[in-house]
Amino acid sequence: MPNNSEHKILLIFSTVLIVLLGYLNYILRGGFNLFPLYLILLAIVAWKENLLNTMLLSSLAGVILIVKIFHTQHFYANEYLYYWDGLVKFSLLFIMSYGFWKIRHLMHIRDEINLELKQAMASLAAANGELNVLNSSLEIRVAKAVDELREKDNMLILEYRQALMGKMINNIAHQWRQPLNALGLVVQQVPLYYDSNEFDKEFIETNTAMAMKLIQHMSRTIDDFRNFFRSDKEASIFGVNQVISQVLSLVEETFKHDNIGIALNPESDPMVNGYPNEYAQVLLNVLMNARDALTAQNVDNALISIRSFSEAGKSVVTITDNAGGIAEEILGKIFDPYFTTKGPDKGTGIGLYMSKTIIDKNMGGLLTARNAGSGAEFRIEV
Ligand SMILES: Nc1ncnc2c1ncn2[C@@H]1O[C@H](COP(=O)(O)OP(=O)(O)OP(=O)(O)O)[C@@H](O)[C@H]1O
Ligand SMILES: [Mg+2]
Incomplete structure (x- = not known):
């Protein structure tokens, strides 16, 4: 590209x-026709310069040409011919110089567009490359984050279950109180009966059977608790009512002790x-929350009340x-992790968060809460 001083x-x-x-x-008085030289010069200028310079120069050439034509009019046979020749040559100068300038201009525009296109394509390709790298790493990062989150949730579920185990010690104590008392009576009967006529083989057999039954009952309680805290390895089909009765068997004595009817x-x-x-x-957590609310309010x-039924092909337990x-202003928060209205030594605020994770994420169901009648209603839908 020529620079300004070259121009x-x-x-x-x-x-x-x-x-x-x-x-x-x-x-030379028209002895030579130098018109083609004008054209070549103008073509070069049109090619290199802008439109204004081209037009100025072609006007100058035109003026010179007309002066020359007027000066040499005696060469023309007809008086009008030299007008005509002047007009044609003058127009030719303009048209040709403008034409050259236009071609050059268009080529320039084309080059600029091509360059811009090339640059745009290059930056597009670069952006595409970056996007691809980002995309693939994003997928990996999202998958990793989801895995980590799931892992964390599962850890939380496990930890909470262990914490629940601590709370359940109280329940085991209540569960055992009644059979332990009964066992005590059975044992006390032995020395009392020893001196009487009724202390025979039959008495010993009945007494032993009773004691064994009580011991088996207590052992079953321990098994129930142990089973409850075992992790489910794989999904299986189970009856909702059976799980409800298992959970109730774990808590019924405590609830009875707290004067809570079921x-x-x-x-x-x-x-x-x-x-x-x-x-x-989940059931246990919701029941414990209800018990906490009932004892706190001293109702x-x-x-x-526990209802179980099917609705639109789903199992529902309320x-x-x-x-x-639950106060309206906290109703939207109770499923948040670590949200609790209980004292720090009483609640962690994980219970409902964990329950929702289990029902919504692990089982594809829906755990919701609302106020109904004179209390709270939790609905488990799977
Ligand atoms: N039946 C209910 N009646 C009134 N409020 C409830 C009831 N169930 C839950 N809540 C409210 O929801 C909050 C969150 O319950 P969540 O089970 O998640 O935690 P928490 O019971 O406080 O503690 P954690 O279960 O970890 O020991 C409770 O603190 C309580 O304010
Ligand atoms: Mg709770």
Whole structure:
């Protein structure tokens, strides 16, 4: 590309040359036709310069040409011919110089567009490359984050289950109190009967059988607790009512001790494909929350109603208490991790978060809560 000073030199050179050519024509009086030289000069200027310079130069050439034509009119046979010749040559100068300039201009635009296109394509390719790298790493990162989250959730479920185990010690104590008392009576009977006539083989057999039955009952309680805290390895189909009764057998003595009634209302026996122990953990957590609310409010006729039924091909269990419900302003937060209204030594706030993870994520169901009647209602739908 010629620079600015080269342009100036070209322009001055062309102007001087055109004037010189004009002068030469004047001297030679039309002996030579120098018109083609004008054209070549103008073509070069049009090619290199802008439109204004091209037009100025072609006007100068045109003026010189007309002066020359007027000066040599005696060469023309007809008076009008030299007008005509002047007009044609003058127009030719303009048209040709404009044409050259236009072609050059268009080529310039084309080059610029091509360059821009090339640059755009290059940056597009670069962006595409970056995007691909980002995309593939994003997939990996998202998968990793999801894995980590799942891992964390599962750890939380496990830890919470262990924490629950601690809470359940109290329940085991209540579960054992009654059979232990009964066992005590059975044992006390032995020395009392020893001196009487009734102390015979039959007495020993009945007494032993009774003691064994009580011991087996206590052993079963321990098994129930142990089974409950075992992790579900794989999903299986289980009856909702059976899990409800297992959970109730773990807590009924404690609830009785706290004067909380339980109304069980199985309308049907819906089946669920999922993790029975995790499901039991959810039930237990919701029941413990209801118990906490009922004892905190000191409700007379404290009652927890449990309904189980099928709806639109899904199993539904609702657990309703009469402890006054959940304040509207916290209803949207109770499933958040670490949200609790209980004291730090009483609640971790993980219970409902964990329950929702189990039902919604692990089993593809829905755990919801609302206020109904004179308390809170939790609905487990799987
Ligand atoms: N039946 C209910 N009645 C009234 N409020 C409830 C009931 N169930 C849950 N809540 C509210 O929801 C909150 C969160 O319950 P969540 O089970 O997640 O944690 P927590 O019971 O406080 O602690 P954690 O279960 O970890 O020991 C409770 O602190 C309580 O305010
Ligand atoms: Mg809880």
